Amino acid sequence: xxxxxxxxxxxxxxxxxxxxxxxxxxxxxxxxxxxxxxxxxxxxxxxxxxxxxxxxxxxxxxxxxxxxxxxxxxxxxxxxxxxxxxxxxxxxxxxxxxxxxxxxxxxxxxxxxxxxxxxxxxxxxxxxxxxxxxxxxxxxxxxxxxxxxxxxxxxxxxxxxxxxxxxxxxxxxxxxxxxxxxxxxxxxxxxxxxxxxxxxxxxxxxxxxxxxxxxxxxxxxxxxxxxxxxxxxxxxxxxxxxxxxxxxxxxxxxxxxxxxxxxxxxxxxxxxxxxxxxxxxxxxxxxxxxxxxxxxxxxxxxxxxxxxxxxxxxxxxxxxxxxxxxxxxxxxxxxxxxxxxxx
Amino acid sequence: xxxxxxxxxxxxxxxxxxxxxxxxxxxxxxxxxxxxxxxxxxxxxxxxxxxxxxxxxxxxxxxxxxxxxxxxxxxxxxxxxxxxxxxxxxxxxxxxxxxxxxxxxxxxxxxxxxxxxxxxxxxxxxxxxxxxxxxxxxxxxxxxxxxxxxxxxxxxxxxxxxxxxxxxxxxxxxxxxxxxxxxxxxxxxxxxxxxxxxxxxxxxxxxxxxxxxxxxxxxxxxxxxxxxxxxxxxxxxxxxxxxxxxxxxxxxxxxxxxxxxxx
Numbered sequence: 001x002x003x004x005x006x007x008x009x010x011x012x013x014x015x016x017x018x019x020x021x022x023x024x025x026x027x028x029x030x031x032x033x034x035x036x037x038x039x040x041x042x043x044x045x046x047x048x049x050x051x052x053x054x055x056x057x058x059x060x061x062x063x064x065x066x067x068x069x070x071x072x073x074x075x076x077x078x079x080x081x082x083x084x085x086x087x088x089x090x091x092x093x094x095x096x097x098x099x100x101x102x103x104x105x106x107x108x109x110x111x112x113x114x115x116x117x118x119x120x121x122x123x124x125x126x127x128x129x130x131x132x133x134x135x136x137x138x139x140x141x142x143x144x145x146x147x148x149x150x151x152x153x154x155x156x157x158x159x160x161x162x163x164x165x166x167x168x169x170x171x172x173x174x175x176x177x178x179x180x181x182x183x184x185x186x187x188x189x190x191x192x193x194x195x196x197x198x199x200x201x202x203x204x205x206x207x208x209x210x211x212x213x214x215x216x217x218x219x220x221x222x223x224x225x226x227x228x229x230x231x232x233x234x235x236x237x238x239x240x241x242x243x244x245x246x247x248x249x250x251x252x253x254x255x256x257x258x259x260x261x262x263x264x265x266x267x268x269x270x271x272x273x274x275x276x277x278x279x280x281x282x283x284x285x286x287x288x289x290x291x292x293x294x295x296x297x298x299x300x301x302x303x304x305x306x307x308x309x310x311x312x313x314x315x316x317x318x319x320x321x322x323x324x325x326x327x328x329x330x331x332x333x334x335x336x337x338x339x340x341x342x343x
Numbered sequence: 344x345x346x347x348x349x350x351x352x353x354x355x356x357x358x359x360x361x362x363x364x365x366x367x368x369x370x371x372x373x374x375x376x377x378x379x380x381x382x383x384x385x386x387x388x389x390x391x392x393x394x395x396x397x398x399x400x401x402x403x404x405x406x407x408x409x410x411x412x413x414x415x416x417x418x419x420x421x422x423x424x425x426x427x428x429x430x431x432x433x434x435x436x437x438x439x440x441x442x443x444x445x446x447x448x449x450x451x452x453x454x455x456x457x458x459x460x461x462x463x464x465x466x467x468x469x470x471x472x473x474x475x476x477x478x479x480x481x482x483x484x485x486x487x488x489x490x491x492x493x494x495x496x497x498x499x500x501x502x503x504x505x506x507x508x509x510x511x512x513x514x515x516x517x518x519x520x521x522x523x524x525x526x527x528x529x530x531x532x533x534x535x536x537x538x539x540x541x542x543x544x545x546x547x548x549x550x551x552x553x554x555x556x557x558x559x560x561x562x563x564x565x566x567x568x569x570x571x572x573x574x575x576x577x578x579x580x581x582x583x584x585x586x587x588x589x590x591x592x593x594x595x596x597x598x599x600x601x602x603x604x605x606x
Contacts, residue, residue: 026529027529027534028529030527048524048527048528048529049524049527053527058524058525059525225569225571225572226569226572227569227572228518228520228541228542228568228569228572228573228576229518229541229567229568229569230518230520230521230540230541231517231518231520231521231524232520232524232530235520235521235524235525236524244515246501246513246515248500248501248504249501249504249505249508249510250374250377250500250504251371251374251377251378251381251500251503251504252374252377252380252381253377253381253382253504253507253508254381256504261525262521262525264521267515267516267517267521267567268516268566268567269514269515269516269566283567283569315533316530316533318530318532318533318541318576319572319576
């Protein structure tokens with residue numbers, strides 16, 4: 001598709017439902033509702049909150065109750081379309097899908113996911129992107145459409161029936177044949193992009209083992225001393241999905257709602273159970289849970305860690321505790337003690 | 344009401360403070376009528392004529408304790424109430440007046456504010472002998488704390504309605520940062536500006552950061568606050584230790600005092 005036709009293409013997509021896309025707000029980017037094509041800004045690295053906000057919103061009610069009865073509150077049926085989603089965030093949605101749509105389907109997630117159309121967009125890395133290490137810099141599925149932006153044109157990938165439907169409708173905007181030159185340009189772009197990554201997670205392949213070997217290391221204590229327990233890492237992480245449930249009774253004391261809100265394992269009462277027994281009363285234990293769960297335990301259950309290298313923890317932790325600083329510290333610890341690393 | 348047979352009797356008592364929390368209750372507008380019908384409200388001086396009962400089920404206590412007379416009244420409230428709720432930052436942590444907790448006599452206080460010419464007016468005898476400002480928890484057992492300066496309806500209503508329904512409110516401490524990220528805000532600390540979000544209790548829906556104003560900590564301390572790391576961070580962005588501690592103490596009251604002493 002040539003670039004001139006792009007606004008028309010966006011217009012067509014907008015007719016399918018509520019359109020969201022990356023918008024610049026001061027120094028940050030955010031996925032916001034798009035009224036006009038000019039609001040869109042695809043030249044962005046990362047939004048503070050990932051597109052998980054469309055499928056596991058920060059706060060939503062699941063139940064409305066009165067004195068003698070209750071009704072389930074399911075999300076609206078209105079289709080939502082999100083444009084400009086980068087490969088890492090698409091990988092993150094794939095991870096969330098596995099969790100929420102596995103054996104036990106979460107009805108609230110399922111409804112939102114069904115109504116969500118994902119239109120991916122290519123990106124170029126900055127110094128905080130580590131998706132090359134995590135192997136999530138490219139994406140083959142998990143989207144409805146994916147646009148790769150090259151100098152004068154877009155290459156469009158179709159990833160689902162819904163995406164195909166849109167592509168068929170946009171027939172007159174798209175060119176069916178991709179020339180040899182265009183393919184060459186794409187390959188060159190890919191190679192150039194791959195060479196642009198400046199940051200990597202050391203020994204990512206063995207990270208689970210490194211964490212295992214370091215389970216009792218002092219490194220955790222050092223990070224625990226610094227951690228503010230503010231929960232930012234979990235809220236900005238595209239794969240963190242823990243939620244807290246609370247019943248809220250209205251002022252008339254006759255009716256109420258059950259609300260789900262995003263939680264974080266770094267918060268003080270996260271691991272508290274009945275009888276006020278707290279498994280992880282200190283920050284170190286909670287931070288260790290965050291990183292061992294994300295980078296190690298996930299592999300055992302799902303075959304891959306749940307980090308997609310989006311760089312949000314690197315960009316938004318106020319005290320520099322992130323996947324790079326943690327893995328670097330652990331890596332150095334192993335090098336010192338085990339002499340297994342010669343990199 | 345799920346559990347209670349009859350409407351609970353609720354008393355609203357005010358000590359030293361701006362009475363903003365009582366006002367916040369009246370300001371709930373959509374819920375104000377429900378507030379007066381869902382429970383039997385007594386002692387609400389701001390809203391009704393004086394009425395006395397020997398016992399209340401729930402006492403909402405606002406303000407800090409500053410005089411002997413207040414202390415005596417507070418102890419009476421504890422005697423007559425099943426559940427005591429500290430309402431607002433003053434009652435929970437001492438409030439701004441806690442900053443002057445080392446200035447004891449009225450004379451010292453008047454001189455501090457008005458200089459040497461500051462005389463103690465006679466009517467002050469009516470309020471009893473002065474004491475350094477303290478949160479109510481300093482003197483009595485407090486069952487629930489609802490901080491805020493003033494309290495926010497969104498934070499107050501779910502806790503209060505559980506109490507009047509005979510249920511136990513769930514305590515789940517979160518810092519302002521959590522609500523700030525719910526709103527999708529950028530972080531001040533990353534841009535070299537001070538913000539007390541990480542050490543301040545949530546409940547305000549990150550009102551200030553959402554309109555681009557740093558958090559000054561008016562909801563008091565967050566239970567999981569890491570003060571040493573927060574002080575380091577604020578020093579890193581250019582504040583002096585003195586400034587940092589002053590900012591923390593503004594609303595942090597006795598909790599910040601205790602935390603800083605513990606280090």
